[in-house]
Amino acid sequence: MSGAVLHRLGHLWPGVPLALGSAVLFGLTAPLSKLFLERFDPQLLAGFLYLGAGIGLAGFHFGRRAVGLPAPEAPLRRSDLPWLAAVVLFGGLLGPLLLMMGLSATSAANASLLLNLEGLATMAIAWLVFRENVDARLFGGAMAILAGAAVLSWQGSGLALDKGALLVAGACVAWGIDNNLTRKLSSADPVSIAAIKGLAAGSVNASAALARGAEAPGALLAGAAGLLGFFGVGVSLVLYILALRRLGAARTGAYFALAPFIGALVALVLLHEQPTASLLIAGALMGLGLWPHLAERHEHEHAHEAVEHEHVHVHDEHHRHSHDGPVIEPHSHPHRHSPMVHAHPHYPDSHHRHSHG
Structure with missing residues (x-):
């Protein structure tokens, strides 16, 4: 690659690959999780996924220290604790709780469509509250990506604005707040942040599911779910935080909104599903929306x-x-x-x- 091309595209590296890597891992998690749901209560599975992320990343963090490997990242400081507490509250506790309450009061199709509000909430808060810069081309691209995600979620049954729908929407707003508040911590060690969040969210969800009588899985199945959570939730979150550090919340949220499309592509292979018109339309919309972000050159x-x-x-x-x-x-x-x-x-x-x- 020529020096001129590197100069022109260098600002995309490594933020854009980090955001896309986070979306790939999280997108893979949805179709792979479907393989576990025949043996898992949904809330218990969510708990094991987050616990797998938290335990795995905590093990990596302390293992790195035990063998004397240098840790170049800045540690969490006392001044970070209020932001960390808010991230755990909104992203680890309120978001999953509101989602589970919403799922129990509305249809799966309704919830699937409404979950696209997380990307919209993330970008809206970044633009309106934190004043991240965005122009008309980027805004249009973000809306095209979100429209593609909505097409993938649409199941032809319409959108019912019932109590469950409002709870799911509340979960998306909580995660949108979480994504923007995480930006405040993005200079600190992302492994520590993701480990704490995973342990907190996983403990709450798993404890709540077991308390209401969910059947505990065998050790092998629990370990497999935890391993999926380590990569699909934990490593994905670390990459997301690193992307936040370089791109800001709005742009990282736009790239991350590609996750359902990636998950749908993986499902074609793993679950032997057939390509649909909605997948092709969603792919076209997301490709159209991705281009303004990749072509952005904000310089002044x-x-x-x-x-x-x-x-x-x-x-x-x-x-x-x-x-x-x-x-x-x-x-x-x-x-x-x-x-x-x-x-x-x-x-x-x-x-x-x-x-x-």
Whole structure:
């Protein structure tokens, strides 16, 4: 690849691949989970998926420390705890609880269609509350992606705005808040964040399911569900947080909305399902919506104010501080940014959350 092409597309790396990787893993989880539902209570399965994510990532975190491997990511600090508590509350507790209550009071088709509101809620909160920059082309692309997801979910039975539907919509809003609040933590170690969230959400869902009489599965089946959760929920969430760090919540949410389409493609192979007109229409809409995001080149002269913070970094144009001794990159430590004015392609990442006129 030529230097000119790398310069033009370099701002897509690694944020876009991270977001798409997160969507792939999460998209794979839905069709694979269907294989477990014959033997699992749905809420208990959700609990085991999240517990698998939390236990697996916690094991990785402490195992890494036990063998002395360096951890370049910034640790969670006391100042992060309110944000972490809010993320666990909205994303790990309220979201799953409202969804389960909604599923018990509305049809599966209704809930499937309404779950697309999570992407819309994520993007709306990012644009309206956190003032992430978006233009008409990106907005249209995001709506095309969401329309494709809605086409996949549509089962011809219409949308009933009953009590269950409102609860499912509430779950989507909770997850939209969660996704945006997670951005506040995205400079810290994503493995620690995802592990804590997985353990909290998994414990609540599994305990609630067992308390109402759900039958516990055998050890082999429980382990298989936990392994699926480790990759489909845990690793997916780590990649999502890393993408948030680089792309912001709105753009990461748009890429992540591709997950149901990826899941539908996998179902064609694993479950021997036949391609449908809705899948083809959804694919066309999502491809149309994806293009403005991939082609985006947001570049203008912008000012960086002086700021002191901590996150993993290398010594690039935004990190020109000195060190007393030898430096191994990437690394993390508290550092100060001096004021700077320059121009280059960028996303609303942790260094580019400036306003636009």
